[in-house]
Amino acid sequence: MIRSFLLLGLSLVMLAGCVKEPPLLGTVDLPPPASGAARLYFYREANVNDSVASTRVYLNGQMTGVAYPHGVFYRDLAPGQYKITVDSRETYPDQFKTILVQVGERRFIRIDPIIGITRTAEFQSDPGDTFFVTLVNPQRGAKEAAEQWFYGGSAP
Numbered sequence: 001m002i003r004s005f006l007l008l009g010l011s012l013v014m015l016a017g018c019v020k021e022p023p024l025l026g027t028v029d030l031p032p033p034a035s036g037a038a039r040l041y042f043y044r045e046a047n048v049n050d051s052v053a054s055t056r057v058y059l060n061g062q063m064t065g066v067a068y069p070h071g072v073f074y075r076d077l078a079p080g081q082y083k084i085t086v087d088s089r090e091t092y093p094d095q096f097k098t099i100l101v102q103v104g105e106r107r108f109i110r111i112d113p114i115i116g117i118t119r120t121a122e123f124q125s126d127p128g129d130t131f132f133v134t135l136v137n138p139q140r141g142a143k144e145a146a147e148q149w150f151y152g153g154s155a156p
Contacts, residue, residue, distance in 0.1 A: 026146030046070035108141020
């Protein structure tokens with residue numbers, strides 16, 4: 001019996017060693033934005049008190065990616081006006097943002113959960129938590145995003 005538990009424990013440790021986290025954004029050499037494009041970074045910081053739910057991110061009503069806890073992705077976009085929204089169970093004042101981006105600009109958008117509105121046992125596995133969009137200044141956003149797991153960029 002003890003031997004079985006030891007083998008199970010050793011197997012779990014070995015299996016855990018096979019699982020790799022994505023690289024941190026700050027350790028990845030990214031290509032520059034396409035000529036004539038702007039780059040938007042979308043991220044969620046890691047916080048032990050935050051929801052573990054992910055949420056879809058939309059630009060002008062079209063899904064552009066998923067904001068995972070402790071994750072970041074980017075999109076290269078043509079200059080213009082974009083409304084940034086996320087899936088959210090509840091509404092919140094000034095929850096979504098509309099931005100105007102210029103050629104060559106780098107913008108940082110943090111997706112934040114609201115603690116306490118829907119954080120009950122029945123919703124913990126439900127991706128229906130309440131989220132809001134925060135526009136972050138480039139210096140702070142670059143620092144915060146660099147510490148998140150990188151899930152890729154551009155495409156949609």
